[in-house]
Amino acid sequence: xxxxxxxxxxxxxxxxxxxxxxxxxxxxxxxxxxxxxxxxxxxxxxxxxxxxxxxxxxxxxxxxxxxxxxxxxxxxxxxxxxxxxxxxxxxxxxxxxxxxxxxxxxxxxxxxxxxxxxxxxxxxxxxxxxxxxxxxxxxxxxxxxxxxxxxxxxxxxxxxxxxxxxxxxxxxxxxxxxxxxxxxxxxxxxxxxxxxxxxxxxxxxxxxxxxxxxxxxxxxxxxxxxxxxxxxxxxxxxxxxxxxxxxxxxxxxxxxxxxxxxxxxxxxxxxxxxxxxxxxxxxxxxxxxxxxxxxxxxxxxxxxxxxxxxxxxxxxxxxxxxxxxx
Amino acid sequence: xxxxxxxxxxxxxxxxxxxxxxxxxxxxxxxxxxxxxxxxxxxxxxxxxxxxxxxxxxxxxxxxxxxxxxxxxxxxxxxxxxxxxxxxxxxxxxxxxxxxxxxxxxxxxxxxxxxxxxxxxxxxxxxxxxxxxxxxxxxxxxxxxxxxxxxxxxxxxxxxxxxxxxxxxxxxxxxxxxxxxxxxxxxxxxxxxxxxxxxxxxxxxxxxxxxxxxxxxxxxxxxxxxxxxxxxxxxxxxxxxxxxxxxxxxxxxxxxxxxxxxxxxxxxxxxxxxxxxxxxxxxxxxxxxxxxxxxxxxxxxxxxxxxxxxxxxxxxxxxxxxxxxxxxxxxxxxxxxxxxxxxxxxxxxxxxxxxxxxxxxxxxxxxxxxxxxxxxxxxxxxxxxxxxxxxxxxxxxxxxxxxxxxxxxxxxx
Numbered sequence: 130x131x132x133x134x135x136x137x138x139x140x141x142x143x144x145x146x147x148x149x150x151x152x153x154x155x156x157x158x159x160x161x162x163x164x165x166x167x168x169x170x171x172x173x174x175x176x177x178x179x180x181x182x183x184x185x186x187x188x189x190x191x192x193x194x195x196x197x198x199x200x201x202x203x204x205x206x207x208x209x210x211x212x213x214x215x216x217x218x219x220x221x222x223x224x225x226x227x228x229x230x231x232x233x234x235x236x237x238x239x240x241x242x243x244x245x246x247x248x249x250x251x252x253x254x255x256x257x258x259x260x261x262x263x264x265x266x267x268x269x270x271x272x273x274x275x276x277x278x279x280x281x282x283x284x285x286x287x288x289x290x291x292x293x294x295x296x297x298x299x300x301x302x303x304x305x306x307x308x309x310x311x312x313x314x315x316x317x318x319x320x321x322x323x324x325x326x327x328x329x330x331x332x333x334x335x336x337x338x339x340x341x342x343x344x345x346x347x348x349x350x351x352x353x354x355x356x357x358x359x360x361x362x363x364x365x366x367x368x369x370x371x372x373x374x375x376x377x378x379x380x381x382x383x384x385x386x387x388x389x390x391x392x393x394x395x396x397x398x399x400x401x402x403x404x405x406x407x408x409x410x411x412x413x414x415x416x417x418x419x420x421x422x423x424x425x426x427x428x429x430x431x432x433x434x435x436x437x438x439x440x441x442x443x444x445x446x447x448x449x450x451x452x453x454x455x
Numbered sequence: 456x457x458x459x460x461x462x463x464x465x466x467x468x469x470x471x472x473x474x475x476x477x478x479x480x481x482x483x484x485x486x487x488x489x490x491x492x493x494x495x496x497x498x499x500x501x502x503x504x505x506x507x508x509x510x511x512x513x514x515x516x517x518x519x520x521x522x523x524x525x526x527x528x529x530x531x532x533x534x535x536x537x538x539x540x541x542x543x544x545x546x547x548x549x550x551x552x553x554x555x556x557x558x559x560x561x562x563x564x565x566x567x568x569x570x571x572x573x574x575x576x577x578x579x580x581x582x583x584x585x586x587x588x589x590x591x592x593x594x595x596x597x598x599x600x601x602x603x604x605x606x607x608x609x610x611x612x613x614x615x616x617x618x619x620x621x622x623x624x625x626x627x628x629x630x631x632x633x634x635x636x637x638x639x640x641x642x643x644x645x646x647x648x649x650x651x652x653x654x655x656x657x658x659x660x661x662x663x664x665x666x667x668x669x670x671x672x673x674x675x676x677x678x679x680x681x682x683x684x685x686x687x688x689x690x691x692x693x694x695x696x697x698x699x700x701x702x703x704x705x706x707x708x709x710x711x712x713x714x715x716x717x718x719x720x721x722x723x724x725x726x727x728x729x730x731x732x733x734x735x736x737x738x739x740x741x742x743x744x745x746x747x748x749x750x751x752x753x754x755x756x757x758x759x760x761x762x763x764x765x766x767x768x769x770x771x772x773x774x775x776x777x778x779x780x781x782x783x784x785x786x787x788x789x790x791x792x793x794x795x796x797x798x799x800x801x802x803x804x805x806x807x808x809x810x811x812x813x814x815x816x817x818x819x820x821x822x823x824x825x826x827x828x829x830x831x832x833x834x835x836x837x838x839x840x841x842x843x844x845x846x847x848x849x850x851x852x853x854x855x856x857x858x859x860x861x862x863x864x865x866x867x868x
């Protein structure tokens with residue numbers, strides 16, 4: 130005599146992960162076009178090592194292999210690879226992928242804080258910046274076991290990304306449309322604003338993400354950079370550059386679609402988005418430019434349980450009702 | 456045209472038994488539970504071996520509604536089973552029905568007290584809640600100024616309410632006038648789903664062009680619109696304050712079938728002896744709307760519509776939140792509404808992925824996922840009316856209704 134569900138709307142947890150994996154393909158294809166096949170290899174190395182880490186973990190501890198968690202781990206590894214420049218040596222995505230998989234291994238057992246998905250990728254990226262940069266340096270001087278960068282690169286590896294320029298108080302020379310389409314230098318998955326935006330819209334249309342988070346995040350980011358510009362250009366131009374460049378859109382697409390680490394309510398998502406935007410700008414202005422958005426996401430994720438607690442919906446019937454006789 | 460309420464779910468299975476006129480079903484024997492109303496037991500006033508006529512009073516109470524013999528026949532025994540008492544009657548078609556005792560004077564000359572007493576003696580109780588109708592009318596008196604008639608069939612598998620509205624618009628309007636007189640309200644609103652065009656035109660034809668008393672409100676079809684508080688939310692855009700009844704804000708809600716019963720009791724003098732039931736579902740061989748006597752065994756009703764095949768389940772109540780029917784012992788009561796015969800879904804439950812869908816669909820604005828970890832607000836247990844929307848949308852397939860009922864049980868202890 131139980132209430133087991135006999136009718137159901139047939140969404141599954143896998144469909145959430147699968148939809149996010151689908152939108153991953155767009156930036157992957159674009160990065161191959163922009164940087165050559167090496168970009169794909171970097172992503173694949175990260176994904177394969179992360180998945181292998183999870184499978185080994187499950188086999189070692191005799192746990193059940195859950196497909197949607199495997200997908201999530203592959204996803205966070207891929208997103209981690211997206212935040213790297215194409216020129217990094219292969220051990221970096223390997224290492225990063227495995228580290229990104231680690232938090233997901235202790236996946237939620239009714240805990241309040243859960244890791245997984247974008248958060249782990251962002252955490253790796255935000256907390257090991259020195260690792261990343263040292264690796265890049267190592268590569269530029271001596272590169273014993275790395276493929277030479279493909280020849281059809283759109284940009285030379287030595288050029289600064291728009292955000293690196295921004296941290297020096299300059300604005301990149303490329304046009305805004307270049308940044309929108311993704312024909313500028315940058316990290317593998319971050320360069321094309323447009324493709325990530327398409328992915329974002331796809332997720333929203335498939336009801337796998339609420340529109341509130343991304344919309345408020347981008348809007349707040351625009352407002353803050355418009356009011357407090359830091360470049361040597363017009364405020365509106367600066368605003369668009371900070372919006373289009375760096376991981377803002379990547380974080381927007383993958384962080385806000387990561388249900389495990391987001392606040393659950395719409396109000397919570399809005400609070401999260403505002404906080405992330407503010408922190409992003411702060412970190413960009415005060416610290417390392419590139420890691421801004423990832424650091425912001427990680428900090429806000431630590432606040433998720435708090436946000437959850439204060440943004441629970443007001444239950445039915447708490448509103449004052451006028452009229453009627455008592 | 457956004458006459459709707461927050462949350463809820465849309466299920467596109469518009470009635471497998473849709474458009475089927477109710478058919479009368481007569482079983483060989485009935486077993487009437489004497490405690491089928493909310494609020495207590497009635498006392499049998501017949502003995503074993505007595506011969507009863509259909510419509511004759513078989514159990515009385517000084518406070519609750521009476522029970523009547525659903526069929527003519529012989530009282531076989533007074534049965535005691537699982538702490539409930541049943542009156543078992545073997546039907547005999549040769550015996551005549553009891554004589555109806557309607558009001559003879561027009562409505563305007565009947566006093567409200569006479570109406571409630573009549574309703575009580577004719578055994579009218581709420582269609583879904585089993586709450587005695589006369590008590591509700593008396594409680595609403597002086598507080599409610601508007602009567603809302605719930606003509607909504609929010610469950611995707613059900614359809615008998617639609618058939619009632621289509622079939623008997625005159626009786627419904629008359630019944631509404633009688634209840635309106637009983638309570639003393641100034642306004643009557645018929646709440647109807649917006650896709651029910653035929654019912655709407657049928658009702659409008661009866662009401663006429665401009666009636667100062669009666670109006671029709673058309674609402675967006677959605678589950679669980681039929682629930683009192685959601686219906687009010689959709690019709691008047693007001694929420695009932697926590698812990699209060701609907702008449703505290705001036706509105707009172709009666710279901711279409713109850714109104715029909717009130718009409719039959721007052722104008723035709725017919726007591727409540729049977730119940731409209733929808734039998735439906737994917738695995739149901741011949742879905743139908745039945746008029747079954749009170750006390751018909753649930754197994755007989757299911758058998759009538761093709762029975763329950765293997766690997767199927769028979770649900771009592773709505774498809775979304777219904778429990779498995781007790782086919783062995785269960786009998787039709789005055790608050791039985793549906794039997795759904797459907798597939799058993801694989802019971803695979805995963806961890807909560809915090810997608811937040813349950814929050815978006817909860818009509819009571821709760822956060823159902825908090826029940827899983829147990830850090831829910833205790834006040835929420837009272838608000839939840841187990842509509843099952845959260846469970847319907849949950850991608851992890853978590854049995855939220857089981858968890859919530861468990862929480863409720865623990866809170867009561």
